[in-house]
Amino acid sequence: MRRALYEAASGLMTRFKGRDKVKSWGKEIAKRPCHRKACVAVARKLAVIMHAIWSDGTFYVGDPAAG
Secondary structure, X not given: OHHHHHHHHHHHHXXXXXXXXXXXXXXXXXXXXXXXXXXXXXXXXXXXXXXXXXXXOOOOXXXXXXX
């Protein structure tokens, strides 16, 4: 599971061209020296979002304009 989350975070940070709250947050962290730490932070944020969705049915809206 940890590897899959890291791969998803890495793909989100590098290959995903759309706009997303998590991606912009990760790009801010990636300005620091270590890109791997930014990917791990994004992976953790994805895990927290997934847990919220699974536990109480919360919806995720990734568009920054949606608020």
